[in-house]
Amino acid sequence: MSDYRVKRATKAAMLSVIEGVNDLLYEVVWQEGTLIPGIMPTDFLPSxxxxxxxxxxxxxxxDDEGISREQLVAQQVDLERLAHSIALSILNELGWNRSVGSVVDAEELRIHLNVIEEQKHLFRRLLEMLAKSGVLVEKNGNFVVNVASDDLLPEGLTEDIELFSNQMIENYPQGSIEIEIGFLRRCASSLTELLLGQVDALTILFGMGDPVPSDIYRKxxxxxxxxxxxxxxxxxxxxxxxxxxxxxxxxxxxxxxxxxxxxxxxxxxxxxxxxxxxxxxxxxxxxxxxxxxxxxxxxxxxxxxxxxxxxxxxxxxxxxxxxxxxxxxxxxxxxxxxxxxxxxxxxxxxxxxxxxxxxxxxxxxxxxxxxxxxxxxxxxxxxxxxxxxxxxxxxxxxxxxxxxxxxxxxxxxxxxxxxxxxxxxxNTTQVVNSPGTWVLVADRKDLAENLAIQLADHNQTVVLAAADIEINGEQNTTDVRINRKTVDFESRDSWCSLLKDLPEDAPFQGIVHLVALDGNGVEAPTEEFAGDVRQAVESALTIMQGLADADVTPEKGTWFITRGAQVLECETTGFPAGAPLWGFGKALKLEAAHLQPRMIDLDPDD
The missing domain is CATH 3.40.50.150 (Vaccinia Virus protein VP39)
Structure with missing residues (x-):
């Protein structure tokens, strides 16, 4: 390679750069946004x-359109007469021969007429329509034929469906029933084929002309x-x-x-x-x-x-x-x-x-x-x-x-x-969160402890995992909602054992990793800084390995919390040892997206 120079970028030099960061490495642009509460009430709606x-x-x-209640009743009666007449014609097309007094078992008749099982409910409903119109009598779950195939039809039924449909359209002006009639006749024209399994319902309803289902609602x-x-x-x-x-x-x-x-x-x-x-x-x-x-x-x-x-x-x-x-x-x-x-x-x-x-x-x-x-x-x-x-x-x-x-x-x-x-x-003014289990990987301060209490207040079971017993301390030891566990942060087996033993009465919601908050700050000597990085990243890695070994997946993701690990301007405080966790999180998103890695960097001055 030629015309290529490598310059050592010191920590101070990188932190002091505001202009031209793109020329050095790359620039992360942060956009300000409002933090929306997790559950925001809807108290402005009228009751x-x-x-x-x-x-x-x-x-x-x-009524404003000239369709009176009396007319509504009359057209609904006629629309039912039309539907029942079509039902009879469909059954006739299927080859059903009726004799007075014969008992009809709906399932046996369906099989005899080669109607597919997927349409058994609709087939039975056709028989129920004929019972309402007097062709059949429903009795003890079966049907008894009241009108034979060669008999005159009961009053209200018609064999000339097209004529009756046209008469209905003429009798009810303002198009008050025309769309329903058209939709029924279009769908019924392929109903025999549907019952025999020769065409599917979606094709009939949505793909065979007008009117379409949306016309029923809009027109x-x-x-x-x-x-x-x-x-x-x-x-x-x-x-x-x-x-x-x-x-x-x-x-x-x-x-x-x-x-x-x-x-x-x-x-x-x-x-x-x-x-x-x-x-x-x-x-x-x-x-x-x-x-x-x-x-x-x-x-x-x-x-x-x-x-x-x-x-x-x-x-x-x-x-x-x-x-x-x-x-x-x-x-x-x-x-x-x-x-x-x-x-x-x-x-x-x-x-x-x-x-x-x-x-x-x-x-x-x-x-x-x-x-x-x-x-x-x-x-x-x-x-x-x-x-x-x-x-x-x-x-x-x-x-x-x-x-x-x-x-x-x-x-x-x-x-x-x-x-x-x-x-x-x-909905009620207060909602209760569904129960769940969270694993908090504790820091040596009190953030994990406070977060555990807040989660417990929201109906969550919390496992507070620490590297040694001193971190767990004596705080809130009487709070039965918080289970304190000691874990070897460097051992995937230790994490696997903890994750396998999580409570079974609530779904595993997530892991919150707070170890990076224990850093020694920007003034830490190189040896201590390296130790902070090792502790943060190694514990994150072994947790992910433990998740894989235990074959569990958190429903709401894995969360990595840092403080001052991302430089927005020229901050010189915080715990930059957490910065490698951001790289780890990006890699995790690419290689194990199902773990839903999430990154949060807290204000170093807060």
């Missing part, structure tokens, strides 16, 4: 009762009225958002973005964080093309609300509002999914759930093509994925929500023909 008091009914909005008058109530509910909730406070919203099961499109325009420009989630990332490309990133305010992330969200990378109690539009009913257990919703909500945060209250035949024949429609296994929903307001109130109260209100629907009116509403449920 659910306040929001409900100023809201209107969905039926009132329909149909009933859907538009429901979305208007949802939109106005959000308006009322955020009306008292403090200046400078960023609104934190997560939408669960956002899917095609129907609710998102109603909510986003109501949010304060640049003053919100919106997390668009769905169990499948397949919806994200279309959603991002439609909504963009909101100038950095919108994020797209997968989330399965039937699993603990904290195990999927979401922080507990981090959102002011959780929006779920027509999604929570598609879960197996309401108690389980509502508990997960509460875990995402900050203290006093609110769940905004837009739901249907009871099912109808046309819904079973369309959305019922999806597996999620039949996954219900809880006590609130014995026969359908949908639950009434009483069941929802019970589920929300049972899972720890405080005040619960129903918006857009009059529970006292038993004749109410609208089957949609918005549930508002407020």
């Amino acid at each position: 659910p009762a306040t929001v409900t008091a100023s809201s209107n009914l969905i039926a009132d909005y329909l 149909a008058p009933m859907g538009r009225a429901g979305m208007r109530v949802l939109r106005e509910t959000i308006q009322a909730l955020i009306s008292e958002l403090p200046e400078g406070r960023r609104l934190r919203i997560i939408e669960v099961g956002a899917g095609t973005g129907s609710a998102t499109a109603s909510v986003l325009p109501e949010l304060p420009d640049g003053q919100f964080e919106y997390v668009f989630t769905d169990i499948s990332a397949g919806f994200f490309a279309e959603a991002e093309a439609k909504f963009g990133d909101g100038n950095g305010c919108i994020e797209y992330r997968p989330l399965d609300i039937e699993r603990d969200p904290t195990t999927q990378g979401f922080n507990a109690h981090s959102y002011d509002l959780l929006i779920a539009a027509n999604v929570l009913h598609a879960t197996r257990d309401l108690d389980e999914c509502l508990t997960h919703c509460r875990r995402l909500l900050a203290p006093s945060g609110q769940l905004v759930a837009y739901e249907n209250l009871w099912t109808m035949g046309w819904m079973d024949m369309t959305f019922g093509q999806l597996d999620g429609w039949w996954r219900f296994k809880d006590e609130y929903r014995p026969n359908s994925a949908l639950a009434d307001s009483t069941a929802w109130r019970s589920a929300l109260n049972n899972t720890g929500f405080g005040e619960v209100e129903v918006v857009g629907f009059d529970e006292s009116d038993s004749t109410m023909p609208v089957n949609k509403c918005v549930f508002l449920a407020r």
